Amino acid sequence: MRSARILRPLLLTAALLALAAPAALAQPLEIPTFDFIRPAETPQEGLQTMQLLLLLTVLTLAPAIIILCTSFTRIIVVFGFIRTALGLQQTPPNQVLIGLALFLTAAVMMPTFSEINQTAVQPYLAGEIDQVEAIERGALPLKAFMLRQTREADLGLMLEVSGQPAPEGPEDVSFLTVVPAFALSELKTAFTMGFLIYLPFIIIDLITASLMMSLGMMMVPPTLISLPFKVLLFVLVDGWHLVVESLVRSFTG
Template identity: 40%
Template sequence: LLALFIGGISLVPLLLIICSAFLKIAIVLTITRNAIGVQQVPPNMALYAIALAATLFIMAPVGHNIAEQVKERPLDFSNTEALQGSALNAIKPLQAFMSRNTNPDILAHLLENTQRMWPKERAEQASRDDLMLLIPAFMLSELEAGFQMGFLIYIPFIVIDLIVSNLLLAL
């Protein structure tokens, strides 16, 4: 049980990245830094610290709701099934957050692909609320949104670069 707990704790940083707004914020900040034209200012550590602070701000209501769920129905460590049930109940606010921020087209595409790629009995049980579909769909949605936002931020810098280069060539 201790090994399972330690293994679970080691996955927390990964879950922080893929189940929160961190990925989108980090992508937008990195693209913005590149658009400005500086490669290492601010350094990556500072960029990720800013992304982490913004993520904590964005995810605070979800964390509060998870804490409320755990207070109402504490985690039950008596057996595996009870632990799984209470953990699934505790993450319902996170699941709702991911559902709200997931592109429905991406989720539908992944749901269609389960019929082709997963074993038949598992594919028949798959639904839009299944974490095995919701987490990758959310992560892909965050990547897509992050790159779209970054692209929109990058465009004015390209226009400014073109105008300045044309003005300098005209001199």
């Protein structure tokens, strides 16, 4: 009896749905329409749509632009060398290093960003120039910054790869050629600075390993003993200040 009381409402609901189904199927199916999706009526509307797509594409590539077209690459690579040379695995954390690198990048690039704002952004907001001209004007200070840090060998390699003739001046070099050449030069400079940072810590590791071998402590890892001394040395010489100062001066000097 109890099961009958439970099944009775279910059977009644199924019967009502079966009766209502033909009436629902008999009604015409309404397909929703999107009034905002329509073909462009004038060339100006099509141009605005293309400009919007171009802007969205630039915003998508913004992280790559920040990494490869600014001082961020050199700074974060040198910070990685410091952590590895000290023998620390996750100290400082990646979030701390990346955040510090971003703020240092903003400080180093501030003159370039100010020039872009004065020559491109503000005239565009005032309606004095169009979007295409604003992009061209904004790329010039950034390209000038990258060319100052780019080695001639790397720039020549990219010109050879792209099949472009030798430019008569910096303004003749395309932006797409400068970016990879600048990235290669930044990696070389960062690795050079990282090697110089590594040297004192390697000496500490060698001295510690030699002392432990002379004392017969074969089973103890030398890095376990040398790590406190490396951290102490880095703190005593105010290593973070020296490294940041060297990084900033490497761009402005």
